[in-house]
Amino acid sequence: MQINTNPTASVFIDGKLMDKTPYQSNTLKPEEITVKLIPESTATPLVSWEGKVKLNAGVLTLIQRDFSSTEAGSSGEILTLEKIKDKNASSLSIVSDPDNALINIDGEAKGFTPITLDKTEAGDHQIKISKEGYAEKEVKAKTIAGFKLIVNVKLAQTNTQPTTTPTPVPSGKVTPSVKVTPSPKVTPKASVTPSANVTPSGEELARPYVVIKETPTGWLRVRSSPVAASDNEIAKVNPGEKYPLLEEKSGWIKISFDGKEGWVSGQYVTKFQ
Numbered sequence: 515m516q517i518n519t520n521p522t523a524s525v526f527i528d529g530k531l532m533d534k535t536p537y538q539s540n541t542l543k544p545e546e547i548t549v550k551l552i553p554e555s556t557a558t559p560l561v562s563w564e565g566k567v568k569l570n571a572g573v574l575t576l577i578q579r580d581f582s583s584t585e586a587g588s589s590g591e592i593l594t595l596e597k598i599k600d601k602n603a604s605s606l607s608i609v610s611d612p613d614n615a616l617i618n619i620d621g622e623a624k625g626f627t628p629i630t631l632d633k634t635e636a637g638d639h640q641i642k643i644s645k646e647g648y649a650e651k652e653v654k655a656k657t658i659a660g661f662k663l664i665v666n667v668k669l670a671q672t673n674t675q676p677t678t679t680p681t682p683v684p685s686g687k688v689t690p691s692v693k694v695t696p697s698p699k700v701t702p703k704a705s706v707t708p709s710a711n712v713t714p715s716g717e718e719l720a721r722p723y724v725v726i727k728e729t730p731t732g733w734l735r736v737r738s739s740p741v742a743a744s745d746n747e748i749a750k751v752n753p754g755e756k757y758p759l760l761e762e763k764s765g766w767i768k769i770s771f772d773g774k775e776g777w778v779s780g781q782y783v784t785k786f787q
Contacts, residue, residue, distance in 0.1 A: 522534055575669075590667075645781070751771065
């Protein structure tokens with residue numbers, strides 16, 4: 515097993531202090547162990563990590579951890595190999611925290627986590643894991659014939675809440691009553707009207723409908739069923755486009771487009787009901 519962290523951390527295995535990172539051992543038994551990593555003291559206190567890791571005989575398990583002051587802001591990955599029946603084939607399985615993250619392998623979008631890609635070509639691969647509201651993570655890994663490579667990734671949450679800075683007011687020139695009193699001529703109801711909701715084909719929309727959000731790929735797949743499979747893509751839609759909302763199911767949204775129906779991922783749409 516090999517462990518790398520940022521910053522340096524103390525390594526505990528099954529409650530016993532082993533060493534500091536970077537840590538590597540070739541003498542551990544093939545079993546499930548509990549690993550705890552406690553980062554060195556810094557000006558800002560950092561959150562430690564603890565988890566169970568299964569060690570398999572004859573293969574290297576790699577742990578990478580980037581510490582933060584909060585668990586939500588921390589990230590990392592665990593890579594390990596498991597033997598499969600077909601000695602001439604290689605497989606790749608990716609899980610993430612949170613799940614339903616977009617997977618891009620060697621520049622090609624493959625679907626959403628959790629995902630297993632059988633018959634993956636053996637060799638080096640560049641894996642990108644991305645999800646709205648989280649920092650993108652890039653993992654370089656190698657698949658080997660006769661093994662399944664398991665990649666378990668923890669994404670770091672980013673602060674998506676915009677910061678509002680009050681506009682400075684010159685002292686003595688504006689009375690408090692002017693700054694506090696809202697204008698009576700503007701109401702929230704006037705900001706959005708159903709007649710302004712128009713599809714790419716020019717059709718006016720009534721609620722419920724959805725607006726496609728920005729995506730890591732610049733477009734969003736439409737699928738024939740609410741499953742992230744490689745063989746059920748039927749179309750692509752673009753950010754900013756609006757479509758009627760027909761149905762919701764397990765994080766998927768059914769829309770109507772060009773006289774057809776299909777499913778899109780609910781994380782990349784804004785619903786208006």
